[in-house]
Amino acid sequence: MDEDGVRYSESNEVEMEQEEVPARTQKQEKPLFTYSTRKEGYALGWSRLKQGDFASGDQCRDIRIYRMHEGGTWAVDQRALCGHAGSVEDVHWSPSEPLLASCSCDGTIKLWDSRSKPADACVCTVTKAHDSDVNVISWNSHDPLLVTGGDDGELKIWSLKTIQFGQPVARFKYHRGPITSVEWLPQESTTFMASGEDDQVTIWDIATEADSHESIEGVPAQLMFLHLGQKEVKEVHWHPQIYGLAITTSFDGFNLFKTINM
Template sequence: MSFPAPRPEAPRLPQHLHRSLECQQGAVRAVHFNADGNYLLTCGSDKSLKLWSVSRGALLKTYTGHGYEVLDADGSYDNSQLCSCSSDKTVILWDVATGQVTRKLRGHAGKVNCVRFNEEATVMLSGSIDGTVRCWDTRSRRMEPIQVLDEARDGVSSLKVSEHELLTGSVDGRLRRYDLRMGQLHVDFVSSEYTGHQNKDYKLDCCLSNKDTHVLCCSEDGHVYYWDLVEGSVTLKLPVGKAVVQSLSFHPTEPCLLTAMEGRVQVWGAEPADAESDTAMTD
C-alpha cells in the first residue's frame, strides 16, 4: 500500500521585527550580511562604514576614509577584510581588525554603485555609473585594475560573483553574464516579471530568499515585496515604515532579513521575537 508523499513545508518568511538599529550615520544607503550571517555592514551618507553584531545589535567598529557617501560594501569569506565604494569614485580595501585603509583605488570616472569580492577575496570587482566594471587584485600593490569590462551602455548598478561567473545589472536594462573560464559574454534583456512595488526615483535592492523560493525587493512605498519565484505572484507585502526602503539583505542560511530605511536598519525573523530578544532590544 502506498501513501501520498507529504506536502512540502511552506517556506518560512521573515515578517516579525526583532530589533531596530539607530545607525547614526545619516541615511543608510546599503545594508549587507557578511558571509556567515553573524555580522552586518551599513553604508552611510555621512561617509562612514559600520560593522555590527547581528545577535546583539551592537556596533563593533566604524570605518572612515571615503570623501563622500558610501554606497556599497562587502566582506571577505574569512571576515578579515572589507571593501567599500562611494560617490567619491573610489574603492577602498579595509583591514577589519585595525580599521585601517589597506588600499584606496581610483580609476572610475563617476560614482561607484556596487562592489564585491570574489569567493577567495583575491579580487575586488566594482561597478560604476561610468558603465564599467573594474577588477582589482587585492594582493598586489598595483593601483591599476587588472581588467576593465566596458560592455554596458549605461551605468552598472549591481554585481554578483559566483565561482567562475560574474553577473552585472545595468541601467541599460541588460543583465550580462561573464563566463570567466570560457571568456564568453551572454546578454539578456530584463523585463518586468515581478510587479507591484514602486521604484521611480531611487536605486533599490532586490534579492532571493535563502532557499531561492521567493524574490524580494525594496519599494518606495515603505514595504518589502515578496514574490513567489515560479508563479510571480505577491506572497507578502512587509510593512517596514513610512519612507523609502532603500536596501535589504537576506541571511545566507536562515530566514532572517535586514532592511534599511532612512537612518535605521531593521532585523526581521520568521518567528516573533522571544523574551530574550525583547530584552536585548532595550539594552
C-alpha cells in the first residue's frame, strides 16, 4: 500500500511449463454457428436468463439477438434493434429481467426490452451519457445499477430507478485515457474493475464515503486498488466463483491476480 492509501500491484511474468497436446485436440473444429454482418462488430453478450441466447452490436449501428433452439441451432431475427446513430460498442444483459443495455460511439446508452418487437423495444435512451464515445457497459448482478466507461476517461454509475433523467448517481475521473473495459464483481454489489488506455487497471468500491479517510488530491476515496505493468490493456474480468480473482488481457499477455483483502 502506498502512502496515498491505494494498494498497488505490478505484473510479474510467470513461466509456465508447456505440455504436449495430443494431435487430435489440435484439430480446429468448425464453429457451431456463423452469422455474417456487413461490417465488423465489437459488442457481444450472452443472456444470463436464457441459456444459449446472446446479442451482438456492430458498426452498422445494429443490435441483433440470437436465440438458441432445440438441437443447438440459432435463429436470428432479421429485424435488428435500431436507434443508435453510431457504432454499437458494447452490450450487456440484465441478470434478472429480459432487458439489454447498449452503448455507442454516439454518446448514448439505450435499454431494450427483448420481449417487444424491434420497432418498440427501446424503453430508455440516455443522450450525452458521456462527453464522447461510450465504450463499455456492465450490469450489476445484485442491484439495479450500471457502470459505463467512455473515451473521456470517466466512469459513471447509473441507477435504473433514475436513469431516465439522464443523471448518473456517481462519476469518477482518474484514468488519463479512454476506458477499455469495466465489470462488476459478481459476488457483491459495490465493487467493480476498470481498465484504460493509460495502461492502468483500477478497482473501485462505491460504498466508500468521500470523507471516510483523509482526502488525497487526485485520488478518489472510492479507488481501492491499482494494477500496473501491462501495455494496452483491452479487457478485465472477474472469476465467477473465486472471490476477488481477476484476469486482464493486454498487448503483452494476460495477468491473473487476487487482491489481498477481498
